[in-house]
Amino acid sequence: MASSVLKRILFLNPEHKSLSFGSSSSPSSPSDQSRSLIETVVSILTQQRSKSRWSHLHSLYPDGFHPNDFSQITLLLKNNPHLALRFFLWTQHKSLCNHNLLSYSTIIHILARGRLKSRAQVLIRTAIRVFTEDNQVPNPLKVFESLVKTYTSCGSAPFVFDLLVQACLETKKIDPANEIVRMLRSRGINPKVSTLNFLISRVSSCRGGNAGYEVYREVFGLGGEENEDGLVEMVEMIWNEMARYDCVPNGYSYGLLIAAYCDEGRMGKAEELWEGMKVKEVEADVVGYNTMIGGFCKIGEIEKAEEIFKEMGLNGLDGSCATSEHLVNGYCGVGDVDSALLVYEDMCRKGFRPEASTFDVMIGGLCVNGRVDEALEILRDGVEHFGLVAKGKSYETLIKGLCEDGKMEEAFKLQAEMVGKGFQPNLEVYGAFIYGYIKSGNEGMAEVLRKEMLEMQMQEREI
Template identity: 60%
Template sequence: MAIRALKTILFPTPMQKPSFLHLSNFSTYSTPDNPQSMISTVVAVLTHQRSKSRWAHLRSLRPNGFAPSEFSQIALHLKNNPHLALRFFLWTHRNSLCDHNLSSYSTLIHILARGRLKRQALIVLRDAIRVSRLENGELESKPLKVFETLVKTYRQCGSAPFVFDLLIEACLDLKKIDSSIEIVRMLISRRISPRFSTCCSLIQQVSQRHGPNEGYKMYKEIFGSNCGAVEPSVEIFNTLMVAFYQDGIFEKVKEIWEQMLGLNCDPNCYSYSILMAVYCDEGKMDEAENLWEEMRAKNVEFDVVAYNTIIGGFCGIGEVEKAEEFFREMGLSGLDGSATTYEHFVKGYCKVGNVDSALLVFKDMLRTGFRPEGLTMERLIRGLCEKSRGLEAWEILRVAKGRFGFCLMRKSLEFLVMGLCQEGKMGEALKLQRQMVSEGFEPNCEIYDAFISGYMEQGNVEMAEKLRMEMLEIGV
C-alpha cells in the first residue's frame, strides 16, 4: 500500500528543531482527562521534543491511540508544519493507533495542499480513494465521497481550491475519468475554476478514452460555462488539436485553430507544428511553408518538433533536398536532430530509391544511440531488397536485433526471404525461414513460391518439386 512507503519516499533525514522546553517537563505528564488539554499536550510533545523521543512519549501518553476526530484536531494545530503533520499521520497509521476515516484523511490532505506539498498530497489522496474506510464502515471509498469530505473540512483547514485540482489529478492517475468529470462539474456549479493544467489533463484523458469529440464536449462544458470568466489557454487548444489530429479529423483541427485565433489567443510553436502536420499529411507543403514563414515573421522560436514536422513533410513527398535545407538550418540554429529526424530521412531516401544515403543515415543514427522504429526498419529493408541487396538487409536486421532486441513484422521478414531467394542466396533464405518458424511464423504460399522460383533458377528441379509436393500436402 502506498501509505506504507510514504516515510521513506517523502522525507529526507529530518532537521532537528531546537527544544524550547526541557524533556523533563514532559516526563511527568499523564493523559489529561480534558480532551482539549490532551490535544494541547500532544501538540506540545510533537512540536518541542526531539524526534527520537517524541514517539515513545506519545505512545506512553496514548497507549490506546487516537480517534480520527482527535487526530484531525491535533493535525490542525500543525497545519503550518505540514511535514510534521504527515509524520504524525504515518506514525499513527503504522502503529495502528488511529483508525483513520475520510475526515482525518481530508484534514491531512488539506494541510499538505496548503503547504504546496503536491507529491505527498497526491500519494495520500490516491490512498484515500483506494482504501480509506468510510464512516459507515464500507471498505471502498468513492472519489465523490472524498470530494464531499474535502468540501466539509475545507474552511476549518484554511485550504485553497488547489486541493480539488489535486483530487482530480489523483482520480486521473487512477483512471477514474468519469469521477473526475463529475468533480469538475461540481466545482463549476460552485463557480470554482480548475487550473488550466488540470483541464488539459482531463480533456486529454477523456479524448483518449471516449474519443476527441467527447474531449471537445468537455472543453465546451468547462469553458462555455464562463466559470470565473476564464478564457481557455493555448495549451487547452493544443490538447484539443492533438486529439483530433491523432484521430485523423483534420478539418476539426483547422476549426479549433480558427477558434483560437478568434479568441485572440496567440498560437505557440507547438500549435503551429500541429497545423503544419495536418498540411504535411495532406501533402499541402505550400500551406505548411506559409505557416513556417508566418512563424518566422512573428518571431516564434522554432524547436525540434517544428523542424521534424516540416522535414517529415518534404521527405514524405520525396523532396529530400528541400528537407536537407531545413536540416541545415536546424543545425545552424543550435538544435540537434532527434531519432524522428533520422527516421524521416531514412524513409525519404528510400522513397526516392537512394538506399545508399538511407543506409548512411541509418548507421549514423545507430552511432548516435537512437533506436529505430519498426516502420523505419521495414522501409529500409524493403528498399535494400528492391535493389537486390538482401544480404545487407539481413545484416542490418541482425545488428538491430542484437542491439535492441528488435523483431520485424511478418510482412517484412517475408519480403526479406523473398529478396534473398531472388538473389539466389538460398542458404541465407533458409536460415531466415527457420528463424521465422521458431518465432511462430509459418510459411505461406508467397514464401513457397519464392523458394521454388529460386531453386528453379539454380536448376535444382528436385528441391523445387519437393517443395511443390509439400505445399499440396499441407494445403498452402
Template identity: 55%
Template sequence: MVPLMAMAIAARFALLDLRRRPCSPFSSSAAAAAAASSGEALVSDVVSLLTHHRSKSRWSHLRSMCPDGLPPAAFSQIALRLRNNAHLALRFFLFTRRRALCDHDLRSYATTIHVLSRARLKRHAQGLIREALRISPDTKPVGVFEVLVRTYRECDSAPFVFDLLIECCLEAKKVDAALEIARLLRSRGLSPKVATLNSLICSVSRCRGALAGYEIYKEVFGVLNGGNVGNPKGAVRISPNVHTFNTLMTCFYQDGAAERVEEIWDEMVRSSCAPNVHSYSVLMAVYCEDGKVVEAEKIWDEMRVKGIEADVLAYNTIIAGFSESGQIERAEELAREIELNGLESTGVTYEHLIKGYCNVGDVNSALLVYKDMCRKKFGPEPSTIHAMTVVLCGQSRVFEALDILRGAGDNSCFLPKGKSYEVLIIRLCLEGKMEEALRLQAEMVGKGFETNLEIYTAFIDGYEKKGNREMVEKLRKEMLDMQQKVD
C-alpha cells in the same frame, strides 16, 4: 515534559472518577461535559507536545500519552491546529497510521488533505487522495468529494484540492467519477482549473473518441455553435486556453478526423486565442499526411513570421512532409537548421531522412544517415529498416540489407517486420542463393513469423531454376497442405 504527562493522566483519572460516582439528575450531562473537557485537554496536550518537544522524543511521548489511540475526530482537531505546520501534520498522520494509533476515516483523511493543499504540498495531498479513494469503495469518489466539501471551510483550504481529486480520478481511469465531480463543482458555482478541464477532455477523448471529448469541451466551457453561451447553471465563467484547443486538435488528429482539426483551428482563432508552436505542429501534420506540403509550408512560414520559435517536434513534422513528398534536399536543409538553432535532432529526425532518401532511390545517402543515427545511439524503427531493405534488394544488394537487418536485431527491443524477411528471402531465391534463403526462413520462423504463399512460391521458382525437382515437389505439397488448413 512531566506537567504535560501529568495533565493527561489526571484528565483520564478524573473521567474514571466521574464514571464511578452514583447517578444523579445531572450526572449524565456532567459526565458528557467532563468527557468533552477531557477530550479537549487531550487534543491540546498532543498539539503542545508535537509543537514544543524535540522531534526525537515527541513520538515516544505521544505513544504513552495515547495508549488507547485517538478517535478520528480528535485526530482531525489536532491536524487542524497544526495547519500552519503542514509538514508536521503529515508526519503526525503517518505516525498514527504506522503505529495504529488512529483508525482513520474519510473525515480525518479529508482534514489532512486540506492542510496539505493549503500549504501547496500538492504531491503529498494527491498521495492521500489516492489512499482515500482506495479505502472508500462504498462511497466512491463522489463520497470523497462530499467529505472534502463539508470540511473545506473549517480547514481554510485551497480550491485546487478539487482539481487534485479530479486528476486522481483520471489517473485511476475513473472518468465518469471525474466528470460527475466537475459537474457538481459547477452546480455550486465553482469550476476546476482550465488545466484540469483539459485533462478531462483528453481522457474522455481517449476513452470514447474525440467527438465525445468535444462534447465535454462544449459543456464545461459553455460553448455552442462556436460561441460562448455563458453559464446557464450559474457556474463561474471560465475560458479555454491554447492548450484546450491543442488537446482537441491532437485528439481529432489521432482519430484521423483531419477536417475537424481545421475546424478547431478556426474556432481557436475566433476565440482570439493565439496558437503556439504545438498548434502549428498539429496543423502541419494534418496537411503533410494529406500530401498538402505546400499548405504545410505556408503554415511553417506563418509561424516563423509571427516570431514563434520552432521546437524539434515542429521541425520533425515539416521534415516528414518534405521527405515523403520527395523534397529531400529541403528536408536535409531543415535538419541541419535544427543543430544551428541550438536544438538536438531526435531519432525521428533521422527516420524521416532515411525514408526520404529511400523514397527517391538514393540508398547510399540513406545508409550514411543510418550510420550517423546509429553512432548517436538512436534505435531504428522496423519501418525504417524495412524501407532500406526494399531499396537495397531492388538494387541487388541483398547481403547489405541482410547485414542491416541483423545489426538492428542485436538490439533486444527491435522486432523486425515479417515483410522485411519476406523481401529478403524472395530476393535470395531470385538470385539462386537457396541455402542462405533457407537459413533466413528458419530465422524468420524463430521470430514468430509464418511462411506465406509468396515465400513458398519464391522457393519453388528458385529450386526449379536449379533443376531440383525433388524439393519443388516437396514444397508444392507443403504449400497445398497449408492452403487446405487455411480453407
C-alpha cells in the same frame, strides 16, 4: 524429420488478460488477530502524542506489518492523510513492511483524496520503478491496474490517474501513458486538458509533430473517419477564432496547423504557413522542423527536406531521432539507399534508438537494390543493440532476397527464426522458397513445397 518443411510448432505466450474495470478490490478481510492489530495501531496513531507513538508501535510490533494489514490501517486513517503518509514513511524507514502494489495503491489513493498531489506523484513514480511482475506488461500498466482495483474502496479522486499519466510522461514512458489515456477515455473518464496537452507535447518532442498531431486528433475526438475530411478546416476555424480575439499564435499552435497540412500532403499550404512564421518572427522548434521535413519526405520532395534540415542546423538546433527517421524514410522512398544508410549510421553514432518501422524501411530499401547481406546486417544490428522486434514483412523481404541470391540455407534458418517470433509462413514465403529451389536446380524440394502450399490453401478455404 517433420512431415512439413516450413511449418513449425509455435509456443505462444498465454494470452494476456485485459485490465478489469468492472469491480473494485480492497485488502482481504482481516482475521481476528489482524483485526486486533489494526485497531491497536490506529488507536495508538490517533490518540497518542507524536513523540511516543512511534517508539510504542515499534516495541509492540518489532517484526513489522503485513502489507494487507498496513492497507487496512491506512484506510482507517484516510481522513488524516498526513498521518497516513507519516505511518507509511516510518514503516519504510524502519523496514517494518515489505510494501507491495496493494499497499502502495492504498496510500497513493489516500494522498490523492487528501489533495496531497505532489506526495502522491512521488509514490507513483516509485511504484513504477520498483514493481516488475512479468515481461508482458510495462510497469505503469501494472500500477494502473492496481489503482483501478482499489479506487472505489479507497474513496479516491479521479485526478489520481492524471498523476499516473504525468509520472509516465516525465519518465518518457510514452506508450504506457497513451494506453492509459485510451483506457480511461473508452470508459468515459476524461483526463484533464492539461494532462492531454502534456501528452501531445511529449509525443511531439520525442516523435515529431505528425505523431503529436495523431494523438491530438485521438484525444480530442477527431480520429473518426467522419471527421477526416474536415479536419484541416476545423483547425483553421480555431485559428480564425484566435485572430478574432487578438490571440497571437505561438510555435506550438503553428505546429498543429502545419502538421494538419502535412498529414494531408498539402505541402504548399504548410510551406506558406512556415514562411509566415518567419515574417511574424515566431521561432520554430525542433518539432516544427521535424514536421516540415517529414511532410516533404512523405511526398518524395527530398531536396526540400534537406533544405529544411540545413536551415535547422544554421539556426542552432540539433536534429532528433525523429529528424533522422524522416530522412531515412525519404531517401528510401526515392531509392537513394546510400544516403539513407549514412543517416542511419549517424543515428547509431548519436545513440538514437530507431523505431521498428525505420528498420523495416531500411531492410526493404536495401533488398530492393539487391543488397540483402547489408539488410540482414541491419536486422541483426537492430536486434542486438536496440532490442528490435522485427515485423513479419521484414522477414518476408529478407527471405525473398536470400532465395533470389540462391542462399537457401540462410533463408531456411531465417524462416525458422521468423516462425519462432510468431510469424507463420504465407504464400509469399512459400513462393520465394519454390523459386529459390527451382533456380538452384532442386526440383524435388520445390515440388514438396508446392504440395505443402496447396494443403495450406485448402485448409484456409475450409476454415
